Structures are given as C-alpha cells and as structure tokens.
Amino acid sequence: MELSLLSFVQIIIACLLIIGLMVGNAVIMVYIERKAAGFIQRRPGPYEVGPRGTIQAICDAMKLLGKQLFIPGNVDWALYFLAPVLAFLPVLVLFLPIPFGKYLTTLQVDDGILLILAFAGLGVISNILAGWASNNKYGLLGAARAVAQSVAYEIPMIMALLAVVFLTGSLNLTAIVERQGTWPWEWNIAYQPLACFIYFVSLVGETNRAPFDLPEAESELTAGFHTEYSGMGFALFFLSEYANMLLVSFVCATFFLGGYRGPILDGFWWTFIKAYAVMCVIVWLRWTFPRVRFDQLLNINWKWLLPLSILNLWVTAIIIKFID
Amino acid sequence: MDQVIDKIIDTLLAYIWSPLIALETMIADYLPGQDIAALIAYAVYVLIILAGGFLAIASRNLVRAMLGLVLTFLGVAGLYLLLACPFLAFMQILIYVGAVCVLIFFAIMLTRNTNEGEESKLPGIGSAIYGFFAFVLPLGILGPLIIINVPKLELKDYGQTDTKLLGEGLITNDVFSFELISIILLVAMAGAVFLAWRRRPTPDEAPK
Structure with a gap:
C-alpha cells in the first residue's frame, strides 16, 4: 500500500464506482427477486410499469425518496437517525479488499478477509440500535433476535473461511484466488465442499434472508427491527441489505468459486457471473423454503453447523500436516 | 497536449495541497521533527477515544453509553493501525465491537430497562470526588512523562503483516x-x- 495522492484518488474513484454498483445492484436484484418470486408462486410478478415491469424498481425507489420521514413519538431520536446511517456506512469499507479482477482491487489489504469480517459486525449494531431506538415491542423483539442470530452464525462462517485460509496460507483475497485453478474442479469448492456448504448456510443467516429472516419475520413481528422506519430510513436498510448480500456473494465467489479465474479469458466478468449466480441461488432459496422457527434456527447453528465446521477445520489441518 | 494535461494536473494538485502545506508549516513550527500526517491521525483517533469515553460516562441511558464504548473501541483500533499492526486493529473491531458490545446489548435487554437505574441519576458528591482523583492522578503522573519524551510519530508503510x-x-x-x-x-x-x-x-x- 502506498501512501500517495495517486492511491488516494484511486480509492475515491473506486468508492464512487462501488456506490454505483450497490445502487444498480439493488434495482436489478429487486426486479429479479420479484420476477423469480412470481415465477415460483405461479403469478406474473411486476408487469404494469415499463416493458415486462422493468421500471417497477425505479418507481419504488422514487416513491421511497418522496415519502415523508415519519418519526414516532417517544423515540430516542439520536439513535433512531443514527441506525440507518450506520447500516449503510461500513458497506463501503467492506468492498475495499474484494478482488474484482487480477489488478482490479480497491486496496490490497494483507488481512483482507479480517477487514471484511470486522466491519461486517457493525451491521448488527445498526440493527439492534434501530430496534431499540424505535420504542416498539416488535422492533425490540426483532433486535433481540438479530443479536442472537448474528452472534451465532458468525462463528461457523469464520470457521468455514478459516479452512480455506489453511489451504492457502494467506488472508489476502487475491492470493486466495491465485491459488485456485481455472477449471471448476480446481476451485476450492472441490477441495472444501463442506466448508462451502457451511459458509453458504451461515451467509443466509448473516444477511437475515428467508428462511432465516427471523429479525424481520413479517408474519409475527410486522417488520421486526425496521417496523418504525419509513421513506429514506427504510430505503437505507433495504439498500444495505442488498449490498451485504452482494458482498457475501463476492466473498463466496472469491473463496470457493475461483474468483476472477474461469475456463476461458480470466477477468472481472467471471467474478460478477459467479457472484450473481450465488445471489440467484439465495433468491431461489428464499422463495422455496418456509421460514424456520427461532429455536430451530439456533439449533441448526449450534448443534449442526458449529460441530461440522470444527470437524472440517480439524480434518483439513491434519491432511495438510500429512501432505507436507 | 500532454503538457496541457500535466499543467492542469499540477494546478489541481497545488490547489488541493496548498491549505495542507500551510497547516503543515504551522504545526512544524510548534513541534519540530514530527510527521504531520501521523500527528493529525493520532489527534483524530485520540479525540474519538475521548469522545467515546465521555459519551459512555455522561449518558443517562445504557444503550447510548454502550455506543460510547463502541466509539472508544473503534478509536483504539485506529491507534493499532497507526502502530502498523492492522491484524490487531481488525481483531479489535471483530471481537470487541462485533461480539463483546453486541453481547453487552443483549445483557442490557435481558435486564429491566425502565431508565430508573443508577445511570439515570446524577452522581453524588462522594463519587464525583473519587472520579476527579481517578482522572487527575494518572494525568499528573503520566502526563509530564509523556510531555518530556514525545515519541517520534510517523506513518509507516506496514507491508506484510x-x-x-x-x-x-x-x-x-x-x-x-x-x-x-x-x-x-x-x-x-x-x-x-x-x-x-x-x-x-x-x-x-x-x-x-
């Protein structure tokens, strides 16, 4: 890392591009998600606005922008306004070490994955602050669930990523991609299928997506921690949820699916294809599985994912030791 | 054409840098032999830590106090970065902000939160005096020592951790x-x- 004006300008430009990517991603993913939901539930999905409903997401964004900011009575106003901002702020930092292409990384960080895991924790704090500050029982229950869930699912997630770090011997994301080959059977998913599975399940848990969307379970808690948010407050939560989904998909593509390397023509397009494939699987999962109960959610984590990830780590370490 | 672009870039750079250079010369007069950028970064982190500490003790509400704690932990992580140990800085955020503070919040929610606990009242005279001594004694002992040997601050390119x-x-x-x-x-x-x-x-x- 060079501390020069050039790298500074480079980071600014990259951050602007990342913001563009996040907003564009939210618009595209909303459309894909609603169309997929329609297809799975045998209904048309959005079809009124624009050809095949393509402009629907933009209209929704316009509606959110124009909505009045409604502040319920007796809220802790400082925390109430801080929470959505805090949900969105760390997302920019999270994208810094992602290698989109071989040289297309905002900032080469040697402990890249640690940076991502560290700042991802701030998202939980924003959720619990939102639930707490809105002075609403649904919000508070959602916050309590968010805490228990994210603390639980963080552990198998880190353990699964650690198994890949064992294989590579580096925490740098570019080094992890460079170690994997070009063909699918040379990717880490072939060496670490269990870790990939564990990571994928805990990724759904970490991003609060159905079937693990207990913090906002709309059939029981109205909207959970963001019940009291309307207009831009809700939009920021929504945007950060999709940005987090994009981030974990990129990390999944980097760690398990060979990142920017593909059978032909290595480049950033492979990263994007893989990340969006992961996103589509997440969407598919959401509309296929029913929501689990909260005790089931915690049991899946503590009784299955955690022991499995420890076992996986153990076996990986022993095999590496014997091969060396 | 290249010369024109070079000239434009030079002008732009001069425009960005000139206030910074003025600030740099101003500080250099007071503290000779210090890296200004490092000083500014240090000052920012210390201010974050102090603001977090103040928020933690001054809030009448446990959740706001916890937010102060989060701010302090972030500032300490910044100091680790300044010490060229990014690994420790990320670990600090991952463990203290991501896990410890979240669990503290859980503990706050498990207790009765009626805003009638100890923290909602102003402290009495006795605890104010104790607090004053707890603040002044370390300041009186450590402060002069720090002022006598100001360590040389510099921003390092940390390279490989x-x-x-x-x-x-x-x-x-x-x-x-x-x-x-x-x-x-x-x-x-x-x-x-x-x-x-x-x-x-x-x-x-x-x-x-």
Whole structure:
C-alpha cells in the first residue's frame, strides 16, 4: 500500500464506482427477486410499469425518496437517525479488499478477509440500535433476535473461511484466488465442499434472508427491527441489505468459486457471473423454503453447523500436516 | 497536449495541497521533527477515544453509553493501525465491537430497562470526588512523562503483516500465557453454564 495522492484518488474513484454498483445492484436484484418470486408462486410478478415491469424498481425507489420521514413519538431520536446511517456506512469499507479482477482491487489489504469480517459486525449494531431506538415491542423483539442470530452464525462462517485460509496460507483475497485453478474442479469448492456448504448456510443467516429472516419475520413481528422506519430510513436498510448480500456473494465467489479465474479469458466478468449466480441461488432459496422457527434456527447453528465446521477445520489441518 | 494535461494536473494538485502545506508549516513550527500526517491521525483517533469515553460516562441511558464504548473501541483500533499492526486493529473491531458490545446489548435487554437505574441519576458528591482523583492522578503522573519524551510519530508503510510469525510466537514463546487465557475463558464459560443450568422438571413433577 502506498501512501500517495495517486492511491488516494484511486480509492475515491473506486468508492464512487462501488456506490454505483450497490445502487444498480439493488434495482436489478429487486426486479429479479420479484420476477423469480412470481415465477415460483405461479403469478406474473411486476408487469404494469415499463416493458415486462422493468421500471417497477425505479418507481419504488422514487416513491421511497418522496415519502415523508415519519418519526414516532417517544423515540430516542439520536439513535433512531443514527441506525440507518450506520447500516449503510461500513458497506463501503467492506468492498475495499474484494478482488474484482487480477489488478482490479480497491486496496490490497494483507488481512483482507479480517477487514471484511470486522466491519461486517457493525451491521448488527445498526440493527439492534434501530430496534431499540424505535420504542416498539416488535422492533425490540426483532433486535433481540438479530443479536442472537448474528452472534451465532458468525462463528461457523469464520470457521468455514478459516479452512480455506489453511489451504492457502494467506488472508489476502487475491492470493486466495491465485491459488485456485481455472477449471471448476480446481476451485476450492472441490477441495472444501463442506466448508462451502457451511459458509453458504451461515451467509443466509448473516444477511437475515428467508428462511432465516427471523429479525424481520413479517408474519409475527410486522417488520421486526425496521417496523418504525419509513421513506429514506427504510430505503437505507433495504439498500444495505442488498449490498451485504452482494458482498457475501463476492466473498463466496472469491473463496470457493475461483474468483476472477474461469475456463476461458480470466477477468472481472467471471467474478460478477459467479457472484450473481450465488445471489440467484439465495433468491431461489428464499422463495422455496418456509421460514424456520427461532429455536430451530439456533439449533441448526449450534448443534449442526458449529460441530461440522470444527470437524472440517480439524480434518483439513491434519491432511495438510500429512501432505507436507 | 500532454503538457496541457500535466499543467492542469499540477494546478489541481497545488490547489488541493496548498491549505495542507500551510497547516503543515504551522504545526512544524510548534513541534519540530514530527510527521504531520501521523500527528493529525493520532489527534483524530485520540479525540474519538475521548469522545467515546465521555459519551459512555455522561449518558443517562445504557444503550447510548454502550455506543460510547463502541466509539472508544473503534478509536483504539485506529491507534493499532497507526502502530502498523492492522491484524490487531481488525481483531479489535471483530471481537470487541462485533461480539463483546453486541453481547453487552443483549445483557442490557435481558435486564429491566425502565431508565430508573443508577445511570439515570446524577452522581453524588462522594463519587464525583473519587472520579476527579481517578482522572487527575494518572494525568499528573503520566502526563509530564509523556510531555518530556514525545515519541517520534510517523506513518509507516506496514507491508506484510506476518500472521505466521504471530501464530508461531503464540505456540512457542508465549504458549504459557496463551494456554492460561484459554483455561480462564473455559472456566468462565463452564461457570456460566453451571450457574444458568436448571434441570427441566419431568412431566410428573411439573408445577401444577
């Protein structure tokens, strides 16, 4: 890392591009998600606005922008306004070490994955602050669930990523991609299928997506921690949820699916294809599985994912030791 | 054409840099031989830490106090970055902000939160005096020492963090303290489980 004006300008430009990517991603993913939901539930999905409903997401964004900011009575106003901002702020930092292409990384960080895991924790704090500050029982229950869930699912997630770090011997994301080959059977998913599975399940848990969307379970808690948010407050939560989904998909593509390397023509397009494939699987999962109960959610984590990830780590370490 | 572009870039750079250079010369007059950028970064982090500490003790509400704690932890992580140990900085955020603070929040929610606890009242005269001494004594002892030997601050290009070296150190030279900490954590965890354990009543002795 060079501390020069050039790298500074480079980071600014990259951050602007990342913001563009996040907003564009939210618009595209909303459309894909609603169309997929329609297809799975045998209904048309959005079809009124624009050809095949393509402009629907933009209209929704316009509606959110124009909505009045409604502040319920007796809220802790400082925390109430801080929470959505805090949900969105760390997302920019999270994208810094992602290698989109071989040289297309905002900032080469040697402990890249640690940076991502560290700042991802701030998202939980924003959720619990939102639930707490809105002075609403649904919000508070959602916050309590968010805490228990994210603390639980963080552990198998880190353990699964650690198994890949064992294989590579580096925490740098570019080094992890460079170690994997070009063909699918040379990717880490072939060496670490269990870790990939564990990571994928805990990724759904970490991003609060159905079937693990207990913090906002709309059939029981109205909207959970963001019940009291309307207009831009809700939009920021929504945007950060999709940005987090994009981030974990990129990390999944980097760690398990060979990142920017593909059978032909290595480049950033492979990263994007893989990340969006992961996103589509997440969407598919959401509309296929029913929501689990909260005790089931915690049991899946503590009784299955955690022991499995420890076992996986153990076996990986022993095999590496014997091969060396 | 290239010359024109060069000239434009030079002008732009001069435009961005000139206020900074003015600030730099101003500070350099007061503190000779210091890296200005490092000083500014240090000042920002220290201000974040102090603001967090103030928020933590001054809020009348436990959740706001916890937010102050989060701010302080972030500032300390910044100081680790300034010390050229990004590994420790990220670990600080991952463990203290991501886990410890979240668990503290959980503890706050498990207790009755009626805003009538100790923290909602102003402290009495006695605790104010104790607090004053707790603030002044370390300041009086450490402050002059720090002022006498101002360490040289500089922004380093940290290059490779040797995680491998860190791990080797933990299982060779410092293995004793490492194992001791593990045992303390294990004992704390087992103790918590033991205290919280309540045998589930069997159906025939269940309360009526």
